[in-house]
Amino acid sequence: MIVKWDFAWNILPVLLKAAITTLEATALGYAMALSLGLVLAIVRRSRVRAISWTAGGIIEFVRSTPFLIQLYFLYFILPNYGLTLPAFVTGILGLGIHYSAYTSEVYRAGIEGIPQGQWEAARSLNFTKLQIYRRIIIPQAIPPIVPALGNYLVGMIKDTPILSAIAVVEIMQRAKIIGSETFRYLEPITMVGIFFLLVSLVFSAFIRKVERGVSMDRRIEKAMEIKG
Amino acid sequence: MEHIIRFSKVTKRFGDLVVLEELDFEVMAKERLVLIGSSGSGKSTILRILMTLEKPDSGFIEVEGESLWHMEKKGRIVPATEKHLRKMRKKIGMVFQHFHLFPHMTVLRNVTEAQIYVLGMSKEEARERALALLDMVGLSEKADQYPAQLSGGQKQRVAIARALAQRPQILLFDEVTSALDPELVGEVLKVLKDLAQEHEHTMLIVTHEMGFAREIADRICFLDKGRIIEKGPPSRIFTEPEMERTREFLRNYIEVSNAINGV
Ligand SMILES: Nc1ncnc2c1ncn2[C@@H]1O[C@H](COP(=O)(O)OP(=O)(O)OP(=O)(O)O)[C@@H](O)[C@H]1O
Ligand SMILES: [Mg+2]
Numbered sequence: 001m002i003v004k005w006d007f008a009w010n011i012l013p014v015l016l017k018a019a020i021t022t023l024e025a026t027a028l029g030y031a032m033a034l035s036l037g038l039v040l041a042i043v044r045r046s047r048v049r050a051i052s053w054t055a056g057g058i059i060e061f062v063r064s065t066p067f068l069i070q071l072y073f074l075y076f077i078l079p080n081y082g083l084t085l086p087a088f089v090t091g092i093l094g095l096g097i098h099y100s101a102y103t104s105e106v107y108r109a110g111i112e113g114i115p116q117g118q119w120e121a122a123r124s125l126n127f128t129k130l131q132i133y134r135r136i137i138i139p140q141a142i143p144p145i146v147p148a149l150g151n152y153l154v155g156m157i158k159d160t161p162i163l164s165a166i167a168v169v170e171i172m173q174r175a176k177i178i179g180s181e182t183f184r185y186l187e188p189i190t191m192v193g194i195f196f197l198l199v200s201l202v203f204s205a206f207i208r209k210v211e212r213g214v215s216m217d218r219r220i221e222k223a224m225e226i227k228g
Numbered sequence: 229m230e231h232i233i234r235f236s237k238v239t240k241r242f243g244d245l246v247v248l249e250e251l252d253f254e255v256m257a258k259e260r261l262v263l264i265g266s267s268g269s270g271k272s273t274i275l276r277i278l279m280t281l282e283k284p285d286s287g288f289i290e291v292e293g294e295s296l297w298h299m300e301k302k303g304r305i306v307p308a309t310e311k312h313l314r315k316m317r318k319k320i321g322m323v324f325q326h327f328h329l330f331p332h333m334t335v336l337r338n339v340t341e342a343q344i345y346v347l348g349m350s351k352e353e354a355r356e357r358a359l360a361l362l363d364m365v366g367l368s369e370k371a372d373q374y375p376a377q378l379s380g381g382q383k384q385r386v387a388i389a390r391a392l393a394q395r396p397q398i399l400l401f402d403e404v405t406s407a408l409d410p411e412l413v414g415e416v417l418k419v420l421k422d423l424a425q426e427h428e429h430t431m432l433i434v435t436h437e438m439g440f441a442r443e444i445a446d447r448i449c450f451l452d453k454g455r456i457i458e459k460g461p462p463s464r465i466f467t468e469p470e471m472e473r474t475r476e477f478l479r480n481y482i483e484v485s486n487a488i489n490g491v
Contacts, residue, residue: 124317125394220374
């Protein structure tokens with residue numbers, strides 16, 4: 001089989017359009033995973049047993065069931081209870097919830113890495129619990145976990161083809177449609193592969209940049225620059 | 229003079245270990261009280277209970293006539309809520325052995341952050357006050373640096389400024405020079421002496437610096453196994469202690485410091 005370049009060129013716009021869906025789902029899903037994961041991590045640390053166990057239970061449940069089942073549940077079963085959402089929204093929700101279980105564990109490790117003394121100093125200055133998280137603990141907990149959180153961004157975009165199971169036309173689904181209509185799979189599937197490769201590389205570079213940007217070393221360098 | 233802090237029969241355990249046993253003691257307003265005693269005798273625990281970092285198992289503590297760990301609700305005494313603790317914490321500030329500066333904030337922000345978000349001051353007011361306090365501890369030129377760029381003595385002076393910024397009447401110092409290289413101890417002790425001279429805070433100081441204790445203290449309490457077994461003015465405690473345990477402690481102390489100084 002030989003690559004037909006004109007065919008590849010012709011399907012490019014359609015694929016790119018679907019790629020936007022993939023990127024949108026990833027961006028929104030990831031934003032949700034980052035915020036919901038943080039909330040879960042904090043709630044899990046609650047001193048009220050019932051609350052921390054509930055959060056722990058949710059995290060455990062989500063981590064030990066397949067993403068596909070979670071998607072089906074949201075898309076096919078929730079409507080029975082009166083909650084019908086568009087496929088795309090369901091996909092974002094699914095990605096966000098699924099990955100929040102993983103990011104929450106990363107946040108947890110980050111938070112546990114902060115020395116007890118930071119809590120005690122903050123408490124003795126009379127910050128509220130929420131202020132301690134927001135101003136003292138989280139800003140210190142996040143820089144070291146940027147690489148781990150970033151891995152889940154790359155992981156998530158590679159999971160987006162699963163959304164095709166609930167009829168979201170992301171890039172992989174579009175490639176399959178093109179294939180079944182034209183009986184040519186080589187070009188669309190290869191192009192999708194290249195797309196994921198490129199995006200993963202871009203994401204990784206972006207994460208490294210963020211990692212460096214938020215590092216304490218960088219801040220100190222800046223403080224010295226201003227001075228010098 | 230009136231007392232500002234009163235412990236009545238305060239007991240604190242960690243598991244089976246009784247750290248404070250029915251401890252009774254009072255601190256007068258504006259008094260400089262130094263707690264001495266061997267390792268594990270419960271000195272830090274007293275300060276940490278006052279700072280509400282550790283909860284006593286039984287007993288009562290009063291600060292400025294108000295119960296610290298309890299409150300009255302419908303005529304009954306109940307455990308303090310977080311709201312009550314926050315109200316009480318306003319009166320107290322603490323400086324720790326290991327500084328616990330916030331490493332992600334500049335020196336200036338370390339001192340302004342709680343002024344802004346706890347006291348509700350404007351950024352300008354907080355900044356001005358922080359700079360004045362940093363000046364007082366001799367560090368105004370370090371305002372824009374990060375804690376990682378400072379020496380231990382400088383970090384501890386920032387921590388003192390940070391505690392002072394919240395305007396507590398009561399200041400707790402837990403071995404604030406113990407983590408420092410010997411040559412940096414002096415600069416921190418000087419700040420504390422200046423503070424004691426120019427301001428009227430009630431101060432509870434735990435220290436192993438006996439010369440400093442003698443100089444700054446109005447009164448010394450000697451702790452042994454969770455009990456205060458001897459207290460009095462430094463002139464007496466250091467020259468004619470009554471208890472054998474105190475004598476032994478001071479004798480050990482002098483031997484150790486002589487050994488260090490090569491006498
Ligand atoms: N969180 C804790 N859990 C268990 N035991 C503790 C805890 N905190 C303190 N202790 C124990 O309580 C006892 C008293 O501790 P505390 O820190 O008050 O002593 P200290 O007089 O300050 O001693 P040092 O001079 O070593 O600082 C010690 O035996 C210590 O090991
Ligand atoms: Mg101690």
